[in-house]
Amino acid sequence: MESFFTRYRNLVVLLVVVVAQMVGLAVQVRRNTSGQSTLNTKDQSGVRLIRLWANAIVSPPEEAIHFMKMGAIGLWENYIDLRGVKKKNRQLEKTIGRLRLEQAELLEDARQGERLEALLKFQENYVYKTLPAQVYGTSGSLGSHVFYIDKGSADGLKRDMAVITPDGIVGKLQDVFPHSAQVLAINDQTSGAGVILMPTRIRGILEGNASGQLEVVGVLADERIKPGAQVLTAGDDMIFPRGLPVGVVEKIAPDPERVGFVYVMVKPAAHLNRLDEVLVITSTKPYFSAQAKQDIATSQALDGTKAASLSAQQRNALINAEDLPTLLEPNVPADKQPLFDSAPPALPPQPPQPVHPDIFSPPATAQGGNAGQAAGTGPEQGAPAPITNAAGNGTGKTGAQAVPRRHR
Amino acid sequence: MAVIGSSLRRDLEIRRYPILVYVLVPLASLVLQAWLPRELGRFAWFDLPLVVTVYFALGRRSPIQGTVMGAVLGLFEDALSHRAIGVNGIAKTAVGFMAASVGIRIDVENHAIRLLLTFLLSLLSSAICIFIYRVLLGLEYKWQWFTELFIAIGNAVVAVMLFPLLDRLQIKDY
Numbered sequence: 001m002e003s004f005f006t007r008y009r010n011l012v013v014l015l016v017v018v019v020a021q022m023v024g025l026a027v028q029v030r031r032n033t034s035g036q037s038t039l040n041t042k043d044q045s046g047v048r049l050i051r052l053w054a055n056a057i058v059s060p061p062e063e064a065i066h067f068m069k070m071g072a073i074g075l076w077e078n079y080i081d082l083r084g085v086k087k088k089n090r091q092l093e094k095t096i097g098r099l100r101l102e103q104a105e106l107l108e109d110a111r112q113g114e115r116l117e118a119l120l121k122f123q124e125n126y127v128y129k130t131l132p133a134q135v136y137g138t139s140g141s142l143g144s145h146v147f148y149i150d151k152g153s154a155d156g157l158k159r160d161m162a163v164i165t166p167d168g169i170v171g172k173l174q175d176v177f178p179h180s181a182q183v184l185a186i187n188d189q190t191s192g193a194g195v196i197l198m199p200t201r202i203r204g205i206l207e208g209n210a211s212g213q214l215e216v217v218g219v220l221a222d223e224r225i226k227p228g229a230q231v232l233t234a235g236d237d238m239i240f241p242r243g244l245p246v247g248v249v250e251k252i253a254p255d256p257e258r259v260g261f262v263y264v265m266v267k268p269a270a271h272l273n274r275l276d277e278v279l280v281i282t283s284t285k286p287y288f289s290a291q292a293k294q295d296i297a298t299s300q301a302l303d304g305t306k307a308a309s310l311s312a313q314q315r316n317a318l319i320n321a322e323d324l325p326t327l328l329e330p331n332v333p334a335d336k337q338p339l340f341d342s343a344p345p346a347l348p349p350q351p352p353q354p355v356h357p358d359i360f361s362p363p364a365t366a367q368g369g370n371a372g373q374a375a376g377t378g379p380e381q382g383a384p385a386p387i388t389n390a391a392g393n394g395t396g397k398t399g400a401q402a403v404p405r406r407h408r
Numbered sequence: 409m410a411v412i413g414s415s416l417r418r419d420l421e422i423r424r425y426p427i428l429v430y431v432l433v434p435l436a437s438l439v440l441q442a443w444l445p446r447e448l449g450r451f452a453w454f455d456l457p458l459v460v461t462v463y464f465a466l467g468r469r470s471p472i473q474g475t476v477m478g479a480v481l482g483l484f485e486d487a488l489s490h491r492a493i494g495v496n497g498i499a500k501t502a503v504g505f506m507a508a509s510v511g512i513r514i515d516v517e518n519h520a521i522r523l524l525l526t527f528l529l530s531l532l533s534s535a536i537c538i539f540i541y542r543v544l545l546g547l548e549y550k551w552q553w554f555t556e557l558f559i560a561i562g563n564a565v566v567a568v569m570l571f572p573l574l575d576r577l578q579i580k581d582y
Contacts, residue, residue, distance in 0.1 A: 009472070010471035010472055010475075010505070010509075013471075013472045013475055013476075014471065014475050014501065014502075014505045017475055017476070017479045017501050018498055018501055018502070021479065021483070021494040021497045021498045021501070022494070022498065022544075024493060024494045025492055025493075025494040025495065025498075025540070025544070025545060028492050028493065028494075029492060029545045029546075029547065031546070036546070037545055037546035037547050038547075039491075039492055039547070048487070048493065050483065050487045050493055051487045051488075051493075053487070054484045054487030054488050055487075055488070057435070057438075057484070058435075058438050058439055058442055058484070058488060061435070061436075061439045062439050062442055062443050065439065065443055066443065135446065136443075136446075137442040137443050137446060138442055138443070138445045138446045139442065139445075139485075139488050139489040139490070140438070140441035140442040140444075140445055140455075140456075140457075140485060140488060140489075141455075141485060141488075141489050141491075141496075142445070142450070142452065142453075142555060142559065143489075143491070143537075143549070143551070144489035144490055144491055146489060146490050147446065148442075174490050175490070182490060184490055188490075189548070189549070189550055190490070209550055210550035210551050210552045210555070211450075211552055211555065212450055273449035273450055274446075274449060275446075
């Protein structure tokens with residue numbers, strides 16, 4: 001037996017090492033009820049020790065290399081290559097001024113949107129708290145699109161937090177270590193995000209393919225989907241907030257496995273292969289920075305000015321309204337107003353009696369108001385008389401109804 | 409007598425290195441493998457831990473050492489990725505064993521042989537990885553043959569450049 005192990009010790013060691021690793025793999029991979037194998041994701045609260053060890057061994061020198069490189073770049077950019085900085089600074093200051101104005105306007109829109117959302121009881125928010133982080137390394141494997149950032153659980157990061165850049169989404173946190181974290185990029189095969197194709201609002205799932213390109217799968221063929229269309233996050237994956245830019249449609253290709261479906265190739269908005277700094281969305285609760293709060297206060301002050309202006313307009317309108325004709329006499333007590341006159345109103349005059357009544361003529365009934373008229377009518381007065389008031393001014397209004405216009 | 413002569417010849421050709429080299433070179437390969445793809449993007453067609461595994465396996469001519477070196481580096485590579493731990497480990501274990509086994513039989517000083525050997529062992533490593541993912545584990549794993557080919561070519565080129573540099577680190581008896 002001893003000679004057997006001595007003779008074949010190389011093969012024995014090989015077998016032992018391989019079998020041990022296969023057992024390790026078998027522990028990690030599970031087969032679900034539908035017959036598909038998945039990595040064991042039952043306990044996602046922690047990190048496997050071997051990953052922690054690997055990270056602890058590889059990350060410090062990797063970070064050191066990265067920061068040495070950044071230091072060299074900083075030395076060059078901050079001390080050596082300073083030509084034209086003043087001119088650039090002036091341009092940037094102008095840009096900042098313009099952007100602040102735009103930001104104030106956008107914040108006002110955001111506040112309005114927030115109020116509307118509260119009315120509709122929507123639980124989504126669009127102002128987020130983020131934590132900037134430096135990217136210092138990758139997994140080193142082309143088949144595994146993950147990278148490492150220099151912030152970890154000590155900075156409040158947790159698994160499945162979204163990672164973005166100002167250009168667009170980048171990925172989500174996979175494993176979080178004390179002072180670093182692993183980010184699963186959106187172009188990895190195992191990554192997934194709900195997206196909307198604009199302007200058609202067709203929904204799909206964003207995945208990475210074998211060559212690290214982004215593609216939206218599960219999309220029915222639709223001729224309205226054109227290259228150049230914007231792709232935004234849908235917000236239904238509970239990781240990426242709604243409306244963040246993902247990229248633009250680059251190409252549409254038929255899905256060879258499913259008739260009627262297409263692959264939509266997407267050019268990412270963020271430079272996934274050249275990331276330096278990223279933002280981790282640590283909270284989706286509304287958050288305003290000090291500058292934003294100041295802008296909001298300014299905006300509210302502007303609202304007060306607008307309100308004052310509206311009030312002045314209303315006052316002027318009231319003053320003008322007083323100049324218009326009215327049924328009320330301002331200098332007469334309320335009970336003496338002509339409108340409250342208890343005397344019976346003058347009845348309108350009756351038309352003269354016809355000389356030769358016919359079937360259309362009204363019956364000749366004697367009424368007090370027009371008795372004189374009826375008595376005094378003759379053939380020469382047969383023409384209809386104008387309706388006159390008691391004063392006979394011929395305006396068609398009674399003396400009680402007409403109030404002279406008051407001039408100020 | 410022939411056996412003794414052969415054994416002596418083999419022993420003489422076994423390379424020895426300072427302990428630090430056994431630690432620092434594999435560590436450097438892991439660190440650079442993790443750092444360089446960030447700088448090179450998707451053109452990082454090489455696998456430095458595999459190249460280092462092949463180098464030490466060929467130099468030491470010990471299948472056991474090659475096996476252990478490959479297993480350790482492969483496991484660390486897996487641990488740095490988000491995939492199952494052990495796939496690269498098994499692949500590099502096999503590569504280390506094969507490289508050492510071949511190194512006993514042929515002259516590995518020749519650059520052309522080094523280049524060809526690294527190229528073939530890289531392809532073997534890729535094939536084992538794909539086999540484990542898709543057949544053994546039944547996991548969905550998309551791959552492209554030309555990417556694996558480019559990685560194998562890249563490894564061969566890196567090996568030709570790196571091996572002479574690492575040769576300088578060996579302990580010489582004279």
